[in-house]
Amino acid sequence: MICKRLILLALALVVVIATGSSPADLDGTLRAALAGRGITELEPAPTISLAKVELGRSLFFDPILSGNRDVSCATCHHPTLHTSDGLPLSIGVGGSGLGRDRQLGEGRSFIPRNAPALFHLGDQSLSSMFWDGRVSRNAAGTFITPAGEVLPAGIDSILAAQAMFPVTSRDEMRGFPGDTDLTGRANEIAVFSDYDFEGIWNALWERLMNVDAYRERFEVAFPELTIEKMGFEYAANAIAAFEATAFTLTDSPWDRYLNGRDEALTEGAKRGALLFYGKAGCANCHMGSLMTDQTHHNVGVPPLGPGKLGGLIDSGRGLLTMNEGDRFAFRTPPLRNVAVTGPWMHNGAYQRLEDAVAHMLDPETALHRYDPQQLPAGLQPTVRLEEAMIDTVLATLDPLLWTPVELSEPEFDDLMSFLAALTSPSTVDLVRAIPDEVPSRLTVER
Ligand code: HEC
Ligand code: HEC
Structure with a gap:
């Protein structure tokens, strides 16, 4: 018995000498390196009212936010595709299919960039969005965005500020003058100039307010305001609430x-x-x-x-x-x-x-x-x-x-x-984030 232990000890020593550090040392060294760099656990998902998160979930999956009613946020940030689309470059308005099978519509072009995944974007330390940082928050807490002065007040996070913009991009969601939607209606969101952010947001807000179920759900999600005081920025706040809640996973x-x-x-x-x-x-x-x-x-x-x-x-x-x-x-x-x-x-x-x-x-x-x-x-x-x-x-x-x-x-x-080891096991059952239906009754992609 003693002899066997000695052999094991000798073997362990050989391993230690061969690798240069024992497992215990490895943890010590690594934890010291992490402490030296100030690396700590991430913030857990924020606690936000269920009404707001559920409203955001509906909006995230609802193609009503695209000019032609054919693309939702989820088209390019789908739970089954780990909040991205599996494509090198995304395909927006006019495209068909989901994920790797998604095809460009006739006469349409690729989005110039890859759709990033949406994990941990509710983290309070994030101050820059997009590959080029065109939406950011400065030290004073002001949002710097392509909309400049016309960005409405009332936006409650940088993630919400970001959500104001996919709907304004012609290739991603808005579409082009002359486009008709899935039901043959003219695309009333496409008629505004690329710089008329207010026009686009107001038209989208009107669309949402024409759906009774959305009206009611905005009233419940934002009880501190009357519906007349709200605008598309509250849709953005709700979308951000959903993203931060559903896509913050801290179990990798x-x-x-x-x-x-x-x-x-x-x-x-x-x-x-x-x-x-x-x-x-x-x-x-x-x-x-x-x-x-x-x-x-x-x-x-x-x-x-x-x-x-x-x-x-x-x-x-x-x-x-x-x-x-x-x-x-x-x-x-x-x-x-x-x-x-x-x-x-x-x-x-x-x-x-x-x-x-x-x-x-x-x-x-x-x-x-x-x-x-x-x-x-x-x-x-x-x-x-x-x-x-x-x-x-x-x-x-x-x-x-x-x-x-x-x-x-x-x-x-x-x-x-x-x-x-950075992969959360929960990334495989994100499909639970997909709602059964959305208030517009348009199709939810799954
Ligand atoms: C047609 C595909 C497409 C659609 C639809 C789309 N996105 Fe994106 N999304 C992208 C691409 C591509 C980027 C990167 C663009 C860039 O950085 O210039 C992006 C960037 C983002 C980012 C920034 C992530 C980061 O780490 O900086 C967020 C957040 C986001 N999208 C959320 C949304 C939301 C919310 C919607 C719906 C309102 C939406 N997206 C609709 C393709 C899409
Ligand atoms: C000089 C800064 C810098 C260093 C050093 C660096 N990275 Fe990066 N990394 C970036 C930037 C910036 C990008 C995005 C570049 C682009 O898409 O043009 C990136 C992209 C990546 C990506 C792709 C991520 C995605 O979502 O597409 C991976 C993976 C990655 N880096 C891993 C590493 C690893 C591993 C190392 C060390 C061997 C490393 N990086 C060193 C800045 C850096």
């Missing part, structure tokens, strides 16, 4: 580890976490508890797709600020559930998470070697990989990425294990 192995449970992570995932917060440099940008610095970086993703503003190449933050240094910079994405939210990057350039991670380790090589074949046929010809374009993209590559990070194969696998 990583979240449980942050909650103090050492056993929640495999040793591989712990070693991967140490790489992420150490040698691999990922946390220089994917920093903090939400794993994003909420600023913008050019990480050298190959440009593809229809472009923005009538065909200009999508240079992200650069198109917004017109600063040369911001060209091709996009907001660092938060990484909860990243293993299930592909395709990855602002334009869905990568179909495999391994390739996206390999890209982050050595962007220049990855850009030169990028294989457009991984994209759907319709997008392959749009990839811009000519030498001059590669040079243009690399000209503003973030200095943090100038030196490639070299990882051994086992190290790479550990890093992947860590990213897999």
Whole structure:
């Protein structure tokens, strides 16, 4: 017996010497690294009145918010597709089908960017929305949005401020003059100019108020106001309440580890976490508890797709600020559930998470070697990989990425294990978030 124990002890010692640290040490080192970086558990889902959340759920799934009554928020952020759409670039108005099978309507074009997943967006620390940060909240708490002065008062969160805008985008939800809706009615939302945000919001509000069930539910959800005092911003508040409640999941192995449970992570995932917060440099940008610095970086993703503003190449933050240094910079994405939210990057350039991670380790090589074949046929010809374009993209590559990070194969696998540990098991039963029906009686996609 004693002899057997001695052998086991000797074996354990060999393991310790071979790996350099015992499991107990691994936790100690990792927890110290996390404490040093101020990484803590995420906020749980907020407690919001059921009436408001349920109203938001209906609105999120109701195609009534699109000009042609054919697209809802869920079309591109579907629970069965982990709050995204499974496509490199989204397909909005006029499209048909859901997920990977979704097809462009005749004469319509792809949305220029990938639909991000919607996890943890109710977190109070979030102050920037969209790949280019065009909706943000400044230090004084004021929302900065494309609507400028005409953004209505009464918007209660940055997530609600965001929800004001998908309905104004022609390609996503609004449609074009001359469009008719599914029932043959003229699209009255499409007639406003692109800058007439108030016109669009008022017309949508009128639509909602013509449905008795919505009228009643707004009255119950916002008892402090009379219906005459409300506008589309209250629809946005309700949508945000639903998103924050339904899509805040804090039961991933990583979240449980942050909650103090050492056993929640495999040793591989712990070693991967140490790489992420150490040698691999990922946390220089994917920093903090939400794993994003909420600023913008050019990480050298190959440009593809229809472009923005009538065909200009999508240079992200650069198109917004017109600063040369911001060209091709996009907001660092938060990484909860990243293993299930592909395709990855602002334009869905990568179909495999391994390739996206390999890209982050050595962007220049990855850009030169990028294989457009991984994209759907319709997008392959749009990839811009000519030498001059590669040079243009690399000209503003973030200095943090100038030196490639070299990882051994086992190290790479550990890093992947860590990213897999960010997946909440609840992501598979999000289908419960889908309502049976919506007040407009239009079809709920499932
Ligand atoms: C046609 C597809 C489509 C529809 C419909 C759509 N979205 Fe999106 N959504 C996107 C795309 C693409 C982006 C990224 C656009 C960008 O960053 O420029 C996005 C971005 C977002 C973001 C920002 C996420 C982040 O991390 O910054 C939120 C929140 C969001 N959408 C919620 C909604 C809501 C709410 C609705 C309905 C009112 C909606 N979306 C309708 C495709 C869509
Ligand atoms: C210089 C800042 C920076 C560093 C360092 C960095 N990232 Fe990123 N990461 C970003 C930005 C910005 C994007 C989005 C880029 C785009 O789409 O153009 C991104 C995208 C990603 C994505 C795709 C996420 C999605 O939802 O599409 C993954 C996965 C990722 N990074 C993992 C990592 C890993 C792992 C490391 C370390 C090896 C790392 N990143 C290092 C800034 C950084």
